[in-house]
Amino acid sequence: MTRSVAIADIATYRPAKRVPAEHFTQFAESDELSQNVMFRSPAFRHHAADGETSADMIDTAARTLVERHGDDYLDDVDVVLTHSQLPEVPVRGCVGEVAHRLGLRPTTVLDVHNGGCAAFVHMIEIAGALLQAGGGRKALLGLAQNSAGQIFTQEQVRGKAQAAIPGDGAAVATLTLGDDGNPVLGTVSRSFGEYSADMTAVAQPERKYWEAGPGQIHVGFTEAKIAKVLARGNRMVPEVALDVAHQIGVRPADLDLFITNQPNRIFLRNWRDALELPEERHPDTFDECGNLFAVGIPMTLDAAIDEGRVHSGAVVMMSAFAHAGDFAAAGAIRWNGRS
Structure with a gap:
């Protein structure tokens, strides 16, 4: 019988640098898309610090889970999936680094590049299938959005209407099998x-x-x-x-x-x-x-x-x-x- 999949917990991270919409106003240029409904600016967004990587942000979010539940909370993680909006290295994602920094020894590591804005649900499906197929006891999902402070603050980009919309941040979630937790x-x-x-x-x-x-x-x-x-x-x-x-x-x-x-x-x-x-x-x-x-x-x-x-x-x-x-x-x- 297939065992049910459940989200055990979730934690997030917002970079300390909180950027108001006015920051982009000073750079605003005559962008032909400036009045488009796609680009009505939020009041604030957060930008990752210089040199702050996807692994840094996912690691910080995961530490919240450890602080909340105890030092051994991630010890039974066998599956680690990550998604980064802007991988720092073109040929790999950050999953191996995340697993190492958290002291994990998973049997399966996977960078889920596709999925975009729907990646969280996509990763729940993938990790759930792996667990149900006997691939492990617990899965850790890590997601990082890190392009706002890198792509959209460039000198030639920051004056465009699109620049003021994105923000940076990270999230993690743990998935388990069984009747406990929050069933999918x-x-x-x-x-x-x-x-x-x-x-x-x-x-x-x-x-x-x-x-x-x-x-x-x-x-x-x-x-x-x-x-x-x-x-x-x-x-x-x-x-x-x-x-x-x-x-x-x-x-x-x-x-x-x-x-x-x-x-x-x-x-x-x-x-x-x-x-x-x-x-x-x-x-x-x-x-x-x-x-x-x-x-x-x-x-x-x-x-x-x-x-x-x-x-x-x-x-x-x-x-x-x-x-x-x-x-x-x-x-x-x-x-x-x-x-």
């Missing part, structure tokens, strides 16, 4: 490879990201691409959430919390309207943290728990889409408390 009720993933090429990194003058040159890399947005992303995102996030709700037999209107990625306010509003949920049941950390990409869902969930907004027995739906719409995933858990 269901998940759904959808791949849309036909949209993969719509996400581009560009520079002026044009160059490949690994080539030397005067142009600084940033996201290649155009009005046409933004229109496509808005249409896809508006559709995909509710669709996968509704699929999971149907799978677990819960009416969308009966969900206790709906937690999504948070690219901008317009998406947040449209997604909760699609599920006919009031704003208080769709928490976000956008105005404090900006767009955290893959870290957005666990950051908001952790904040909601700390604020007492997640009662025991609550059904929490998590849903996100990635990149320009090439992937979407949703998952539901029943929250019973930190364990």
